[in-house]
Structure formats: structure tokens, C-alpha cells
Amino acid sequence: MHIVKENGTLVMEAEEKQLFSGLQLKIMKLLAENEKYPKEIARELRADEQKVYYHIRQLEKKGFISLAKKEERSGALAKIYRISSPAFVVRFGEFARARRVPGNGFYPFVKNGLLDAKIIVGSPDPHGPEKARSRDVSFAVDLALFIGTFLTRAGHSVIEDKDTTSDDLRNNLIIIGGPVTNKVTRMINEKLPVRFDSRKNIQSKKRTYRGDDCGFVVKTDNPWNDGKSIMVIAGKRYSGTKAAVLGFIKHFELIEKRSHMIVEGMDNDGDGEIDDVRVLE
Structure with a gap:
């Protein structure tokens, strides 16, 4: 290799x-x-x-x-x-022969087989008002592997929140992690149709979700650029973000049809790790 x-x-x-x-x-x-x-x-x-x-x-x-x-x-x-890198691609064959996922091809985040978005993850270094360390980089790996099924060529687009510039924010964005560990989520939180309240609970128009294992995926317009879109994949805590990423991968067809999805992580095999999700909304 x-x-x-x-x-x-x-x-x-x-x-x-x-x-x-x-x-x-x-x-x-x-x-x-x-x-x-x-x-x-x-x-x-x-x-x-x-x-x-x-x-x-x-x-x-x-x-x-x-x-x-x-x-x-x-x-x-x-x-x-x-x-060395937040994500790696394992090539078993040519990208042009990669498996295609049915649907609209993850538009507008993927166009013509290329990733047309910045993936923003929280920095593992202490940062933000709470000096939090993000552990969400590993989720970017899972997400990158899934998004890779739409791509015909690889492209590096993963950046840490603390390194994000104003020019970066004008792109299509895929933001991973809640407002404590990702400053970009914190910046856009109040503009989201599903958001975090002052206690970091998840709040939709229907109800408030307080579970640590709850997370959401939401799509909305980019407030920094009218022609671009934003997707936030986040949870109240680390386990909630894990549930949100898993929900995105397992129920991608719902994300194509909806503006948001709220999930709860489940531990089906009793090993203490989230391995499945239940769609709450």
C-alpha cells in the first residue's frame, strides 16, 4: 500500500x-x-x-x-x-467506477462528481468560550466515506472551525458538531429552523429534545451567501453528534426530501456505543 x-x-x-x-x-x-x-x-x-x-x-x-x-x-x-489528515480515501479502484447512490446526487453539495462544499469540524484544541476540545473529527471520516460514493474525483475540503475564514463561509457548508465544539454552528445557530437553546437542548417548532443522545441534520440557506446552502449535522453532546452522523448515513433518503431530521441514538447490542438511530421528527 x-x-x-x-x-x-x-x-x-x-x-x-x-x-x-x-x-x-x-x-x-x-x-x-x-x-x-x-x-x-x-x-x-x-x-x-x-x-x-x-x-x-x-x-x-x-x-x-x-x-x-x-x-x-x-x-x-x-x-x-x-x-496527518482529518479524512482518508481508500481507493480499491478508479473513482469513476465508484458505487453511485440513487437520488439527486447530494445536490448542491456535490456537482458533476465533485464535492462543492467545505466540511467544517470542531478543532481538537481548546477553543471557544468554554475552551472545549472537539472529538468530532472521527465523524468527518465516516461522512467523507459516505460522500465519496457520490464522487468521481477526490478533493480536500475538511477544515477546522478555528481556521475558517470569511471566504470559506461563502461556500456550501457541511458543519459537524454542536455550538460548544464548533464555532460556525454557534455563529449560525439562531438562524437554523432546528437549533440549540440556551441549555444546548435541541429545539424544533414541535418540541424540545433534552436527551444527550439526540442529534439533528438540518438544511438551510447560507446567510453569508444567498446562492449557497448549509447542512448542519450536530448533537447536544458527542453521542448526539454521532447519532446525527449515523442518521444522515442510514436515512439519507429522508434528508433528500426534508429540511431537517431529528434522531435519537440507540445501543442495540448493549456495548455502550451507539449503533443505530430512531427518527424522532
């Missing part, structure tokens, strides 16, 4: 052998949430420290992670790593 860059996106050419080990995937998922050093990763994963060091070297060599900085920790100089 090797990695190439196409229009700024890291594209992995898949081979027959396994792309990642299970531990490598866990390491990448942790680093997608926040920068960490190997000993910290080993402790959080309850994994052998030497194995973690080995896999980090492999991931760095392949280009999936990179050295962010060096800091003194416990009297020693520790290497702090970060994930």
Missing part, C-alpha cells in the same frame, strides 16, 4: 493485504481526537508500550500520522503525534 495526494486529499492505494492492524486503527482514532504521545496512547488503550511504539513508527512511515511537537514529560523529551 502507498499513499498519494490528489487535490490535497490523502488517497490510499489498496493492496490485498490488510490495510491496518486493529491496534493501528485504535491509535489513529485516538489521534483523530487529540494529539498524544506514545506512552499516553499505551495507557489509554491498555496496550503494551513497545507494541504501541512499533505501530506508531509504522504509521508515521506510511504517512498516516506525523510528529506534532516535542515536549518535556516526566523529565524526558516526549514526541507528540497527530493524525
